Amino acid sequence: MRDITYAQALNEAMSEEMRLDKNLIFIGEDIGVYGGAFGVSKGMFEEFGSERVKDTPISEQVITGCAAGASMTGLKTIVELMFSDFMTLAMDQLANQAAKNRFQFGGQGAVPMVLRAPGGSGTGAAEQHSQSLEAWVAHVPGLKVVIPSTPADAKGLLKASIRDNNPVVFLEQKLLYRQKGPVAEIGEDEIIPLGEADVKREGRDLTVITYGRMVPRSLKVAEDMAKDGVDIEVIDIRTLVPLDKEALIKSAKKTGKVLIVHEACQTGGFGGELVSVVVDSDAFFYLDAPVKRLGGLDVPIPYNPNLEAQVVPTEEKITAAIKDLL
Amino acid sequence: MKLSKAIHKELYLKMVQTRRFEETAARLFVEGKVHGTAHFCIGEEATGVGVCTPLEVEDYILQTHRGHNQGIGKNMDIKKMMAEFLGKETGYCKGKGGCMHIADFSVGSLGANGIVGGGIPLATGAALKQQYNKEDNITVCFFGDGATNEGSFHESLNLAAAWKLPVLFVCTNNFYGMSTSTKISMAIDDISIRAKSYGMKGLALDGNDVVNIYEETIKAKKYVLENGPMLMVLNTYRWMGHSKSDAQIYRSKDEVNEWKKKDPIKKHREFILTEKIMTEAELDAIDVQAAQDIKDAVDFAENSPEPKIENIFDDVYA
Known part of the structure; x- marks a missing residue:
């Protein structure tokens, strides 16, 4: 390595x-x-x-x-x-x-x-x-x-x-x-099959389902909240198609609380599909709270750096969403 | 170049098969046996037949939505074509594509396309593969006059010229994009001049002269293998409407009748008789054979099973 x-x-x-x-x-x-x-x-x-x-x-x-x-x-x-x-x-x-x-x-x-x-x-x-x-x-x-x-x-x-x-x-x-x-070293030929989600952080209290750039951001939030005794599980779906539905359902059953985070505009975003996977399954009966999603604002990405940073999920927004669910 | 009797026979048979195929298809519509749509190339038979007949199996073609002549020209199985038209399990696409998406990879047809100009970029890729493997074969890309106004035409001809790809671009110019005359859709009369802007050779031919098209395609293939891509425009005419729902209020009966006098099948038949290549009786026998081939294809298609919904997820992914 x-x-x-x-x-x-x-x-x-x-x-x-x-x-x-x-x-x-x-x-x-x-x-x-x-x-x-x-x-x-x-x-x-x-x-x-x-x-x-x-x-x-x-x-x-x-x-x-x-x-x-x-x-x-x-x-x-x-x-x-x-x-x-x-x-x-x-x-x-x-x-x-x-x-x-x-x-x-x-x-x-x-x-x-x-x-x-x-x-x-x-x-x-x-x-x-x-x-x-x-x-x-x-x-x-x-x-x-x-x-x-x-x-x-x-x-x-x-x-x-x-x-x-x-x-x-x-x-x-x-x-x-x-x-x-x-x-892995060059030539070790490590293949990651398409369709396998990855649990990037194990936790008991709430599942964050996310992908892409929002994975490191969600992990940072999870580490910060761990200091207050909150134990967040972070699942990186890695492939949207094919989607590892079982991994999402399993985690939702374990924690009973699910937040979906992505950068793309929320309306019509892939988060809606992820919500559906959880609530259409028997994980529904294990949920202690509504499944929430946190996407980007429904606007084009603006130029000004302050505006740009505020139209996608920030650490603060993710933290607030998690607290709402807990 | 003097073509053999066997070649004349093949060209004539394929054109008559195409016409009988489409006349039969139109009748099946009237009888309510076909769901969906079809685009007929009656009047344009010489284009696809003339270009595809001299090609080898290893030469690829990309077909248009109006391409029964191209498929029959490239030796596709008429039974499987008819079965696909009727949406049957035994059709080329197992009933999932219909006649806008007929393909036969085994004879080098990479498929008809429902998007005007959609096949042109794909042709550059097939030709890139041939160039990469140093093959002695070319890719022939069919499209209509309307497609030459699409961005895909511009991007593809530019790329093919820049990379010297072995593509023969064949524009079947029937002077109408659905109802819109080329007089309205473009400011030029000769589409082949578009080639010049890509540094490519352009050639305009009578699209109803199957013998000349055959001969010019042999020359064009040699040219393309040695020099890179070329644009061949075949000027012809669509006798029927754009699709089955076309009332044809945008053109006069006189115009259609003028073009019917230039019938490519009649033209070839007269050439054969004048040159004493075959007798009337021999040509009549080919007509009978073509009609029988189409009848057999309809029998095959009508007696074929419907596709099953249980197999619907097959082939979404490889």
Whole structure:
């Protein structure tokens, strides 16, 4: 084990898989010599060359469709979109083409591709570069959706996503790129299967179900509240599709109180789905309080740093929500 | 280039099969045996048949929503096409796709597309795979005049040209996007000039001349393998409405009748007789065979089982 950043972990996952599989290629904007807008692909162009690490025109629709077409016919592809907001430009190829290919053609083919894209606010990038759009893609059957919160998860989940035979939307967190954490040594091939939630902190009094950047934030709140004798369990769902429903239900039964936290706008957000998983199950009979969700405000992400910080769940808001439930 | 009798026979048969397939499909609608919609290419048979017949299995095609001629041209199984049209378990897509999504990966068809221009980006990917593996095959991407106004057309032709991908872009120009004339939707008469802005060769052809299309496709494949992508525009006409619900109030009967005089099947038949490649009796025999093939396909489809809801989750994920 050694500590590396979330961005380095992603780089290692891609590089290791590309060394193992000559049929795996990587395409996107400025991923070559530049090394990616957030530096995730640094060094890959030098190692794998321009045939396998391909800089593209600024054309998100054809980048995504090209990857889908190559994957339909025998290659495996990784796509980097510079910001997940740009999925809006690629949506036909993602939702109508890649996602439906196998089903609509009666199972004739498969589309083994990973679309990587960073999401989330906190960088002052404002309305069009800060969104959390995971609910859009989680709503499309045929896509898998992954959001890692730690370097180890980033590496293990990305390797699993690359090996998956389906289109996977892999949503990274901009603010986590420089966060360090323990990761297995290079070549140890640690795979984290899609569809397994992770209990990031065990606790007795209340369950926080969350993902992405809100995982470290919820853990910080849990540690602070532990000083007052409150014991919070924090579950990181890690993959929205497929979703590890059993892990959520089990924890809800144990603690009897559930708070759901995510950065995306609350209305229509994935939190509603998570609430539903808990209350539609027999965990309902174990609940001591209503299941609550805490999402972002239903506004675009604003530019001003004070405003920007206040439109998503803060430590204070999470703490207050937990206290309300207790 | 002088085509053999066998090639003429194949081209003629496939065009007649396409027409009988669609006339039969239209009748099945009237009889209430089909649910959903279909888009007919009657009048455009020479385009898909002329382009696909000279291709190899390893050459990919991406089809349009109006692509029965393309599928039959690429040697798809007419029985499975008809079964899919009727939504049956034995259809190409097990009844889940319908005729807007017919595909046969085994003959190199990567599928028809319900989104105008939706297949064009996919074609660049299939061609990238061929280029990456240094294959001697190309990807042929069909789309209509309407698709050339989509962003996907621009992004894909630019990328294909920049990367020198082995794609033959084939625009079936029937002069209408549903009801809207190209006179209204674009400010140019010759769609092939759009190629120039990508640094790509463009070519406009009579889309009703199956022999010429066949010959030009052979040349185009060689060109694409050596030089990178090319845009081939086939000017033709859709005799029927956009889909089954089209009352066709946007064009005159005279205009339709003028184009019916340029019937691609009649044109090919006359060429064959003039050149003494086949006799009337031989051509009549092909007509009979085509009709029988379609009748057999309908029998197969009508006697096939309905798909079961128990299998609905199959193939959502691989």
